[in-house]
Amino acid sequence: MNTNSNCLTFLRFAAICSFLGALTTILLIFLPNPAATDFESQTLLYENKHYISKLWILFVHPQVNFLASLGVAFMLLRKYPLQIIVGTFFLLLWTFTEISQQALLIDSLNQIWRPGYIEAENALGKTMFETLIKAANGISDSKYFVVIYGFGLGSFFYGMAFIKQNEWEKWIGAALVFIGLLSLCSFARYYLGVSSLNTLVNWSYEWIYPYLQPLVRMGIGLWIFKDIKKMAIADPNGNG
Template identity: 70%
Template sequence: MNNANYKFFLKLAGIFSILGAITTSLLIFLPNPVAADFESQTLLFENKLYLTKLWILFIHPQVNIIASLGIACILFKKYPTQMIVGSLFLLVWAYTEMSQQSLLIDTLNQIWRPNYVNAESEITKSMFKSLINAANGISDSKYFLVIYGFGLGSFLYGTALIQENGLGKWIGVSLLFIGILSLCSFTRYYLGISSLNKPVNWFYEWIYSYLQPIVRIAIGIWIFRRIKTEHNNVYN
């Protein structure tokens, strides 16, 4: 990659990290539609807020993985193991979350739920009800990979950035916290460690919800600072 393309990619990564802060904030702070029972949930395919959040969830990993690869480009020579392995797990997270949302946007909310509502026979209705129920299990199995890949990838990036100075070190500490918290959440959900529920829920509500968007902004600022530093090093 020549210097102009490298610099362009890093600028793109910095911009996308800021966009990632916006998508993160929207996902955290936009309200979730109330749908207490199965019949109410089947009508969510007509709910604009619900569908908007699914589309944001589809875009969210795309902008953030580009930002993460920007970090990897900058730090690869210093920390090749963390950057290669961490990027692998973050790519698993990004691709899986995109596929999860495509399942929910297309299959569940454009096919199965509308066909259930418009079914003209009980046999057809029962068939689509079974498919809708199955979608929950399929989506959860994808979330298994989402939270695992995101947790490990964030943790590995954190172990590299914590060795940097200034803002980079702060980002590293934050990513280590986010990675550990994600892996603790994975542990409580899929290994049945219920004693983690209360502290993990508390950290998600009072720290993670505010820390995650701030970290995304900080990464964007850090990338732009590194572009400026590398530019000055070339011409000084």
Template identity: 70%
Template sequence: MYKSKNGRLFLKIAAICSFAGALTTALLIFLPNPEAPDFESRVMLFENSLYLTKLWILFLHPQLNLIASLGVAFLLLKKYPWQIILGTLFLLIWALTEMSQQALLIDALNQIWRPGYMAAAGEADKTAYETLIQAANGISDSKYFLVIYGFGLGSLFFGLAFIREEGFGKWIGWALVFIGLLSLSSFGRYYLGLSFLNPPVNFSYTYIYPYLQPLVRIAIGLWIFKAIMRSQDS
């Protein structure tokens, strides 16, 4: 199927999205976070261009990487159906949840509630906005619950498909298995109280993940392009 003109076009789009996803990953990891140590400084983040830019990158990031994942699914579905179907389901949960999380922060928190707090004339209005702002943290964290759960399982299942490939694909597979297990371990320590996971997870997120994740995105894009070239040669 991917030997057709439309199939190759979709795969090219998926590969480009994977490269773009590597860029958004690197930006999210290495761009600094604005300092906001207290409530009043956090309220003023709605005027901070770096903070808002990172929210928009976070909104685009899952879209790019989901399209790249659909390119992988397009190529591997017939060979590894259960891994790819389950992986696609959980990556879809991740992508849609992360998009909705960033929509909450971009729109409700930073376009309505924080400016409303600053413009509030009376104490009652100020208190109401403060309650909404504080509640946004809990709502966002509940969405993060689904984000790392869906991303962890989705990455793991895609990794289990890739490790059955040869050469380059197998390397991608083991990297995705590691990323999936790391995300699920982070889920375990945050939401299941598995504090013994803190040292290895902290080490991995500090010294391995920031470099591995963008490289995996680049590798997936190259793998998709190699599949396109093979189809043209055959």
């Protein structure tokens, strides 16, 4: 298989990953969260298959989206090296951190600490596991600190590359810039105390983000397939 064929195969894979990213985004946004209002009911979530399945979707979600972003990087790196290199760095930061966050929740919290709390035979054991469970919330939130920071900057820089393109790619760029800025605004309100952003950010996450984010993922997949078609027409024999 020659070099050009390898490139086309990789780009097809990246495009499929982008569509999978749209699917995981839709599932994460629209699948209901189980009701668990107190510590005891939250502790029993490790037995809830819907809750655990959503954690696994969150584990896969950044992986397929980062692989899709590598397809974008392959196509745009030479034209916009600053935006793509910086954006890829921050998207990698987001990907690795969210994967590790979900690994913490799937394994330590829901396979060890929550069952350990339920099965503890004395007050000392319950207190130990309760401390670990509550600590997991803080660790997870610290990882979320990095998640929305990395995702926000990565999306913003990729958007700034797309927005320089022609035709409908500009709209993908504008959407990515918006998503990136929205994530950074969320970071600012949570961790920098900018409470004046709450109303706008909450409204955007409720009425714009749930529909815009999957559309952007699908748009990127279609854009990659469009460029694959162009490459195949330009080099029908696959000679590289």
